[in-house]
Amino acid sequence: MFTHEQIWAAFEVIAERCGMSLSALSKSAGLDPTSFNLSKRYGPGGRKRWPSTETLARVLQVANLDMRAFAEILGTEAEN
Incomplete structure (x- = not known):
């Protein structure tokens, strides 16, 4: 699972x-x-x-990332 802090850190x-x-x-x-x-x-x-799913989708589009890449970033933040 992920936390509020991890989501914002990922952004x-x-x-x-x-x-x-x-x-x-x-x-x-x-x-x-x-x-x-x-x-x-x-x-x-x-x-x-928490950011909405629409916000997340827009950010991923701008960054040219998919959900898998976002999950990897979240995983990295969970380790920190």
Whole structure:
């Protein structure tokens, strides 16, 4: 299984591999440039906000990755 922190860390890895900031990655995926900010990862009362499957699909498309590659990144993050 994976955690909230691993998902967001994977997005950070993807941005880095693409030579982009998180803001640039979110813009390239057609999202608001602040979508991946640390402040947006938690809601009121500290409730975790998880990226939607649509957001994940857009990020993978921008990065030219498939789900298998994403799972490998998640696995790497789980080890760290």
